[in-house]
Amino acid sequence: MVVVQIHHLAEHTITQLRPGPPTTCVWPPTKTEYNNDKCTNTTTDEDKPGPPVIMSVEPAPSSSLRVSWSTPEKPNGVITNYTITWTWEGHMDHTITPDNTYTTTDLLPCTTYSVTVRAATSKGYGPESDPLTGTTYRVDPDPYLQDVMAAKVMDQSSQLFVNWTAVQGVGNCVVTYRITWRPVSESDGGGTSYTTSLSYTITQLEAWTTYQVCVAATTKTKYNNDKCTNTTTDEDSE
Template identity: 65%
Template sequence: MPFSFSSIKVSWSPPENPNGIITKYNVSWTWEGNKDHDITNDTTTSYTITDLTPCTNYSVTVTAATSKGYGPESKAATGTTDSKDPDPVTGVNVNNYTDNSTLLDVNWSEVQDVGNCDVTYKITWSPASNGDGSNTTTTTSLSYIITQLEAWTTY
């Protein structure tokens, strides 16, 4: 099943012993205890499930129908939707400590619309007068205290 961050393309083969002419297929999917489904009213053997959440594990089954009704569900196929690139970080604030001029407290707003993806923030700093010697760190929180800075230096 090919995945993107918001869709899954499902394809299947007709049952080996259909017990009649296949009139339609039912595609069902579940995620984290929730269930949704979409009934296709034709005999197409593929379907694209859309409007999914990034970084979410989905389980998909297909059921064939004849004029007598639906047969048993297929074995479930599972997979996880891809991650989505986050929007730019907003609401960045930098606060210095009056009692210690070698520290800066940086905080920002949480990025939105990333689904169930884990977000890691990258913080880079360097003296404003000199672009060389930049430092970088990462964090999953919404703030970071930069330490061991040179006093009375703009960053």
């Protein structure tokens, strides 16, 4: 909308303008008819920008998220930079970039992050964008488990108790552990079981028999290498 104001003064301040390059024209009145317009172009001062719009938050290799966003609908000046903030499980981190894309790195695998973006002009930062979430990829566990231990169960000659240390570097990925066992001196009498906990009790074993017990882990479908130990069941009390 164009507002025309008539004044007999030599100068006047135009208000309620939008940031941008308007055209200002001055008509010096003489009686009831005006001469030809004398015009000049000028630009209003910058203001803080409006919020950007996040277009996508996509998982990328090496526990990363690739974020892209659009320039604010109302930039209100020259955008100097953007601040990207990501939060997860009560934690927060951020970075600054002049671009409309950024890849966050060194994130936790299998973890959902909430991302927001703010734009800045010379007048400062505007409001944050609406948040958008993204989840990082799964990762394979380390090649070997650490500290696999198996022990006889006192007065339970048919059982062995097995425990191990959790795999590291898998973030919030669900880890499935595979436990296998077999008598050292025989080919028969073995078995396999699966669990997501860090211990397992093997039952229905032979008394006073040495077993090789192995544990492997996976976050997908392929297991890492077995970590094995030998132990002997308790004597039979009868």
